[in-house]
Amino acid sequence: MPSHDLSSPPAPGQSICRSCWLAAPGLLWMGLFFLAPLALVFAISFASRGTYGGIVWEFTAANYLDLWHPLYGKILGQSLWYASLTTAICFVLGFPLAYMIARSPARWQPVLLLLVMLPFWTNFLVRTYAWMIVLRQDGLLNGLLLALGIVDAPLELLYTPTAVVIGLVYGYLPFMVLPLYVAVERLDPLLVEAAWDLYASRWAIFTRVVVPLTMPGIVGGCVLVFIPSIGSFITPDLLGGARSMMIGNLIQHEYLVVRDWPLGSAVSFVLMAIVMAAVALYYRHAARTAGPTEKR
Amino acid sequence: MSLWGPCLLWLAGALSACGQGAGSDPAGSRPVLHYFTWSDYVGPDIIQEFERRERVKVVIDTFSSNEELLAKLQSGATGYDVAVPSDFMVAIMIQQGLLSELDQQALPNASLLEPHLQALPFDPERRYSIPYLWGSVGIGYDSTVIPTPPDSWAILWDERYKGRISMLNDQREVFGAVLRSMGQSMNSTDPEVIEAAKERLLQQKPLVKTYTSDHYDQLLASGEVVLAHAWGGPVARAMAERPSIRYVVPKEGATLWADCLVVLRTAPQKQLAMRFINYLMEPQVAARTSERLRFASASRPARELVNATTRDNPAVYPPFDQLDRLEWMKDVGRGIRLYDRAWTELKMQ
Numbered sequence: 001m002p003s004h005d006l007s008s009p010p011a012p013g014q015s016i017c018r019s020c021w022l023a024a025p026g027l028l029w030m031g032l033f034f035l036a037p038l039a040l041v042f043a044i045s046f047a048s049r050g051t052y053g054g055i056v057w058e059f060t061a062a063n064y065l066d067l068w069h070p071l072y073g074k075i076l077g078q079s080l081w082y083a084s085l086t087t088a089i090c091f092v093l094g095f096p097l098a099y100m101i102a103r104s105p106a107r108w109q110p111v112l113l114l115l116v117m118l119p120f121w122t123n124f125l126v127r128t129y130a131w132m133i134v135l136r137q138d139g140l141l142n143g144l145l146l147a148l149g150i151v152d153a154p155l156e157l158l159y160t161p162t163a164v165v166i167g168l169v170y171g172y173l174p175f176m177v178l179p180l181y182v183a184v185e186r187l188d189p190l191l192v193e194a195a196w197d198l199y200a201s202r203w204a205i206f207t208r209v210v211v212p213l214t215m216p217g218i219v220g221g222c223v224l225v226f227i228p229s230i231g232s233f234i235t236p237d238l239l240g241g242a243r244s245m246m247i248g249n250l251i252q253h254e255y256l257v258v259r260d261w262p263l264g265s266a267v268s269f270v271l272m273a274i275v276m277a278a279v280a281l282y283y284r285h286a287a288r289t290a291g292p293t294e295k296r
Numbered sequence: 297m298s299l300w301g302p303c304l305l306w307l308a309g310a311l312s313a314c315g316q317g318a319g320s321d322p323a324g325s326r327p328v329l330h331y332f333t334w335s336d337y338v339g340p341d342i343i344q345e346f347e348r349r350e351r352v353k354v355v356i357d358t359f360s361s362n363e364e365l366l367a368k369l370q371s372g373a374t375g376y377d378v379a380v381p382s383d384f385m386v387a388i389m390i391q392q393g394l395l396s397e398l399d400q401q402a403l404p405n406a407s408l409l410e411p412h413l414q415a416l417p418f419d420p421e422r423r424y425s426i427p428y429l430w431g432s433v434g435i436g437y438d439s440t441v442i443p444t445p446p447d448s449w450a451i452l453w454d455e456r457y458k459g460r461i462s463m464l465n466d467q468r469e470v471f472g473a474v475l476r477s478m479g480q481s482m483n484s485t486d487p488e489v490i491e492a493a494k495e496r497l498l499q500q501k502p503l504v505k506t507y508t509s510d511h512y513d514q515l516l517a518s519g520e521v522v523l524a525h526a527w528g529g530p531v532a533r534a535m536a537e538r539p540s541i542r543y544v545v546p547k548e549g550a551t552l553w554a555d556c557l558v559v560l561r562t563a564p565q566k567q568l569a570m571r572f573i574n575y576l577m578e579p580q581v582a583a584r585t586s587e588r589l590r591f592a593s594a595s596r597p598a599r600e601l602v603n604a605t606t607r608d609n610p611a612v613y614p615p616f617d618q619l620d621r622l623e624w625m626k627d628v629g630r631g632i633r634l635y636d637r638a639w640t641e642l643k644m645q
Contacts, residue, residue: 049630051629051630052388052391052392052627052629053363053366053367053370053388054370054392071637071640071641071644074644075640075644078644132511136518136520137518137520138518138519138520156459158506159505159506237465241504241505241506241507241508242465242506242507242508242643243501243504243506243507243643244643244644245640245643245644249643250640253636253639253640254636255367256361256363256364256367257361257363257467257636258363258632258633258636259363259366259367259632260632260633260636
């Protein structure tokens with residue numbers, strides 16, 4: 001695997017400098033297009049809105065104080081709930097799938113992975129519209145359920161919280177499957193066999209052998225699903241019928257509808273802080289549980 | 297297997313997902329006009345005809361809301377020549393110095409306007425803007441489900457249609473409808489009035505299936521909703537698919553809107569921009585646009601040229617006797633915070 005090259009110690013002096021140069025374009029990119037805009041958003045979050053929507057550069061903490069209104073806590077709580085539920089469902093669906101792919105014959109694995117990633121080749125918005133056709137009252141799913149006689153009247157699916165979660169799980173499942181696949185692929189089958197030989201139950205094998213050994217993949221997958229789902233705004237608008245708001249909708253609303261960039265920036269920063277705190281906690285926890293096995 | 301395969305595949309997918317950038321100008325030596333407009337707001341044949349006639353290239357970029365248009369221009373986007381903001385946004389753009397004065401000499405077609413559009417409150421002398429398409433906001437409904445034509449916004453609070461009502465996903469329009477139904481101006485900035493309007497909307501929310509501004513024409517046409525708070529044009533489009541759809545402007549009054557052609561202050565091709573506006577206002581071209589989009593043209597001669605189904609459809613051409621109950625939406629300045637808070641509260645209940 002190419003990553004081995006990186007772990008060999010660099011020759012002193014010259015080669016460290018050379019790797020600096022190689023990193024320069026990347027660092028420059030991050031600095032210009034990630035850190036600088038972030039700093040700008042941070043600065044804007046302390047400004048105030050002009051009468052016609054521009055930015056007035058007078059320092060104020062009013063935007064953050066405004067966010068103490070219980071209304072925003074409610075939006076945040078709801079977003080956290082949707083994102084956690086999505087992550088949990090993605091894990092439950094994704095783990096067996098990743099396991100199956102990683103344990104299938106080697107020649108099938110690229111095909112199966114391709115199938116997991118295939119949806120990414122179409123625009124997310126188009127796929128969300130497709131879900132609207134599936135979930136509509138006279139849509140495909142209701143048609144199927146009615147034809148099979150499972151329900152008598154079409155179910156109310158579209159424009160419900162269920163539809164939002166379905167859309168989020170659908171959208172981010174591949175982000176869960178891919179890191180898990182990598183982790184399971186690295187898992188030595190002999191260790192599972194050894195557990196069998198030692199009369200471990202199926203559950204014990206899963207919780208005490210498989211999960212700890214694939215923890216980096218689990219954490220990676222959960223983070224990759226949680227972060228985009230907490231900030232999503234297309235799915236709650238289109239599949240949830242815009243009947244409620246997630247924090248992504250609030251940010252979009254402040255920026256593009258109300259033209260209150262300062263408040264939108266403050267919301268963005270609060271969201272970022274919460275996500276970073278959650279991820280940091282997660283990683284620390286994961287490092288504790290997975291620590292010893294990592295160094296095998 | 298190696299990790300590179302999946303990584304590359306993923307990257308390819310991720311790239312294809314964001315492959316919708318602005319696009320470069322495939323110009324050659326011909327002058328290029330940049331037209332910044334709503335999506336699907338001009339027929340491709342109309343653009344091609346202008347390109348042939350003037351031996352130019354027209355590049356179209358789209359926005360999905362007035363606020364998005366303003367946000368892009370305020371954040372320094374340049375290179376656009378002609379844009380199509382709505383009434384209240386024209387007022388803001390004039391205030392912000394984003395517009396270029398029009399050369400009336402170059403716009404003979406723009407003087408042949410419908411009488412009530414000749415001197416609009418936000419630009420009475422048409423120094424900066426020419427009204428292009430206009431219409432009303434009202435209620436689209438299915439006459440097989442609602443046999444007696446509704447005449448009031450109150451129908452949107454009728455328990456019998458629970459779960460079969462859609463509202464625009466637009467805070468000013470939704471509050472506008474309620475404020476009018478309460479006998480208030482839709483431009484009110486009185487906190488108590490807005491609070492009362494919010495209470496009315498909270499009562500209504502359990503009946504609302506969805507708040508949407510883009511696909512309620514399909515919802516009406518498929519029968520998924522039977523009452524839609526709507527712009528006239530999409531209702532007219534739903535009628536074409538489901539003939540039992542009707543349109544009404546409630547007696548309490550509603551929004552009157554006009555999208556206007558403007559030339560931006562930073563426009564690189566000002567002369568060409570004038571010729572383009574004059575072309576779009578040519579009666580034949582305006583009539584074709586009106587028939588295609590099912591929005592009324594501001595051009596008076598165009599009204600005579602559009603086919604009767606378009607002209608006589610009240611969802612497309614608001615009858616003149618309705619005009620006195622329609623109201624222009626105005627920018628409410630800092631008052632927007634009141635609407636914003638109330639709207640967010642409505643969504644979170």
